[in-house]
Amino acid sequence: MELDKIKELIDMMKVNDLSELEIVDGETRIMLKRGGGHGVPQVVAMPSVVSAQGASVGSANGDMTTPMAAQKSEAQSVEEKSEETNQVEIVSPLVGTFYSAPSPNAGHFVEVGDQVEEDTVVCIIEAMKVMNEIKSEITGVIKKVLVSNGQAVEYGQPLFLVESK
Amino acid sequence: MFSRILIANRGEIALRIIRACKELGIQSVALYSDADRNSAYLKLADDSICIGPADPAESYLNIPRIISAAEISNVEAIHPGYGFLAENAHFAEVCRDCKIHFIGPSPESLKMLGDKITARKLAEKAKVLVVPGSEEAVPNEEEAVKIAADMGYPVIIKASAGGGGRGMRIAHNEMSLRVAFHSAQTEAASAFKNSNVYIEKYLEQARHVEVQILADRAGNAVHLWERDCSLQRRHQKVIEETPSPSINDNVREELCKAALRLVKAANYVNAGTVEFLLDNNNKFYFSEVNTRIQVEHPITEMVTGIDMVKWQIRIAAGEHLKLRQKDIKQQGVAIECRINAEDPVNDFQPCPGRIERFVAPGGLGVRLDTHVYAGYVISPRYDSLVGKLIVHKKTRPEAIACMKRALQEFVIEPIKSTRQLCLEIMSHPQYVKGKVDTGFIERTW
Numbered sequence: 001m002e003l004d005k006i007k008e009l010i011d012m013m014k015v016n017d018l019s020e021l022e023i024v025d026g027e028t029r030i031m032l033k034r035g036g037g038h039g040v041p042q043v044v045a046m047p048s049v050v051s052a053q054g055a056s057v058g059s060a061n062g063d064m065t066t067p068m069a070a071q072k073s074e075a076q077s078v079e080e081k082s083e084e085t086n087q088v089e090i091v092s093p094l095v096g097t098f099y100s101a102p103s104p105n106a107g108h109f110v111e112v113g114d115q116v117e118e119d120t121v122v123c124i125i126e127a128m129k130v131m132n133e134i135k136s137e138i139t140g141v142i143k144k145v146l147v148s149n150g151q152a153v154e155y156g157q158p159l160f161l162v163e164s165k
Numbered sequence: 166m167f168s169r170i171l172i173a174n175r176g177e178i179a180l181r182i183i184r185a186c187k188e189l190g191i192q193s194v195a196l197y198s199d200a201d202r203n204s205a206y207l208k209l210a211d212d213s214i215c216i217g218p219a220d221p222a223e224s225y226l227n228i229p230r231i232i233s234a235a236e237i238s239n240v241e242a243i244h245p246g247y248g249f250l251a252e253n254a255h256f257a258e259v260c261r262d263c264k265i266h267f268i269g270p271s272p273e274s275l276k277m278l279g280d281k282i283t284a285r286k287l288a289e290k291a292k293v294l295v296v297p298g299s300e301e302a303v304p305n306e307e308e309a310v311k312i313a314a315d316m317g318y319p320v321i322i323k324a325s326a327g328g329g330g331r332g333m334r335i336a337h338n339e340m341s342l343r344v345a346f347h348s349a350q351t352e353a354a355s356a357f358k359n360s361n362v363y364i365e366k367y368l369e370q371a372r373h374v375e376v377q378i379l380a381d382r383a384g385n386a387v388h389l390w391e392r393d394c395s396l397q398r399r400h401q402k403v404i405e406e407t408p409s410p411s412i413n414d415n416v417r418e419e420l421c422k423a424a425l426r427l428v429k430a431a432n433y434v435n436a437g438t439v440e441f442l443l444d445n446n447n448k449f450y451f452s453e454v455n456t457r458i459q460v461e462h463p464i465t466e467m468v469t470g471i472d473m474v475k476w477q478i479r480i481a482a483g484e485h486l487k488l489r490q491k492d493i494k495q496q497g498v499a500i501e502c503r504i505n506a507e508d509p510v511n512d513f514q515p516c517p518g519r520i521e522r523f524v525a526p527g528g529l530g531v532r533l534d535t536h537v538y539a540g541y542v543i544s545p546r547y548d549s550l551v552g553k554l555i556v557h558k559k560t561r562p563e564a565i566a567c568m569k570r571a572l573q574e575f576v577i578e579p580i581k582s583t584r585q586l587c588l589e590i591m592s593h594p595q596y597v598k599g600k601v602d603t604g605f606i607e608r609t610w
Contacts, residue, residue: 094230094233095214095215095216095217095230095233095234095237096233096236096237097237127229127230127233128229128232128233128236128263130229152237152238153237154214154215154216154234155199155217155218155224155230156199156215157215
């Protein structure tokens with residue numbers, strides 16, 4: 001991977017305030033971590049062993065943290081890639097109550113078969129009376145809705161199954 | 166009485182609270198972060214909810230996530246354990262605003278006693294002698310030098326919003342005071358978001374003796390006698406015991422009465438601990454109040470037979486203390502060793518990792534409070550406490566012999582731990598004589 005590309009990634013990390021970023025590109029796997037109090041990214045390049053992981057922003061294994069602004073009414077969701085297919089889960093970034101529509105009488109944000117883009121709002125998670133709009137973060141088609149309207153959900157709980165491109 | 170409680174903590178104290186709930190017939194809901202997902206104790210709770218990633222700021226310290234979890238799990242009360250948000254007045258206030266009972270003192274008590282400077286003022290009002298110190302936060306370096314000169318060295322600089330032994334610096338002379346003043350302020354600002362510091366006379370070779378109290382909402386308060394926590398390293402307790410081997414009954418009575426005066430003056434409710442420092446003349450000085458259940462509460466439970474976590478829950482539910490002071494006795498001697506995943510040989514560096522072999526000690530008078538087992542992975546994200554080994558015997562020599570035996574049986578492999586260090590302390594002549602002070606461990610190891 002060229003130095004220019006690495007510099008781009010480092011900038012992207014700073015702009016988005018990411019603490020860790022992992023990229024697999026063919027045989028090369030690069031892990032970038034923003035260090036201690038200085039915010040200087042460290043580069044650790046290793047030969048690729050794990051093949052199925054793509055660029056991930058945060059992951060559910062607990063090592064990465066994506067800072068959350070608790071006051072915002074929008075949140076970023078976390079992705080997990082399944083190893084066999086292109087099916088990806090949209091998981092809950094919050095603890096709260098899942099709502100499939102913007103209000104009780106309105107239509108659902110998304111249905112099975114709908115095309116979603118990265119910034120498509122797929123649901124609302126209510127936490128402490130704040131209605132947080134959850135965005136898809138991925139492009140694809142909704143294959144399955146995994147929770148029901150009004151259901152209590154926990155952090156990391158799968159909400160939708162999406163077939164991504 | 167509550168029917169459902171949320172436990173906003175993790176590890177051994179979460180398990181402790183689950184146990185109390187089960188025995189009281191109360192449903193428990195345990196919170197966990199991603200890093201604690203596989204902890205076996207979660208299965209003992211009636212329900213468990215993942216609230217965030219490993220980072221405590223996004224999980225165990227995150228008020229919105231915790232309150233949200235409380236709302237969706239329909240609990241009536243939250244037990245905050247110790248550490249994390251246990252002494253956070255703002256969290257207690259949010260609970261109150263959301264009509265959820267906070268199992269602990271009121272937000273007002275937390276604010277008043279959580280600020281070490283106002284706590285000292287309250288102690289003076291209650292006619293409890295305080296360690297000589299500055300009346301207010303020290304505004305600048307020159308003031309610090311003046312105060313220290315008046316008081317006489319050595320002095321200790323402490324964060325007024327501090328706790329857990331952090332944000333403290335000792336200075337033996339003016340030069341080191343100037344440096345220490347600034348570094349203490351910096352550490353206080355970063356650890357507690359409040360750079361206010363105050364200065365106290367540093368009592369060298371002091372003993373740390375604390376008094377446990379319980380108070381209900383009707384104004385009844387009792388003490389559960391004292392604990393000697395002199396064995397510390399870097400202000401972290403390593404070994405605790407009760408009764409204190411280095412005070413006589415008169416001093417004991419005075420200490421306990423002073424503690425009760427203080428908590429009554431503060432209108433304190435629920436469990437709390439009043440800490441004192443004893444100098445070489447057995448004179449005692451108020452140090453601070455810990456407005457939470459403490460790590461070392463088991464030794465008090467063993468000698469008094471009183472389940473403190475259950476009483477915390479009952480008091481929060483509005484019940485009155487059914488304990489009468491004259492019925493609360495110290496029976497026998499109890500000692501606790503905190504076993505941490507740290508390497509004493511390498512400056513106590515934390516040793517997180519997977520425990521492959523774990524054999525718990527047993528036998529008459531042995532209690533092990535731990536959330537850990539073979540296969541458990543100790544996370545680098547949280548404190549390094551592996552477990553608390555407690556023994557209770559009729560006499561101090563028997564208790565020491567039992568603790569040595571239990572420590573020898575105890576297997577925690579392959580991680581490094583303080584098990585061996587505790588064994589060495591148990592065998593040390595100074596410890597056996599009961600003549601240790603707060604500097605003992607750092608001097609000797």
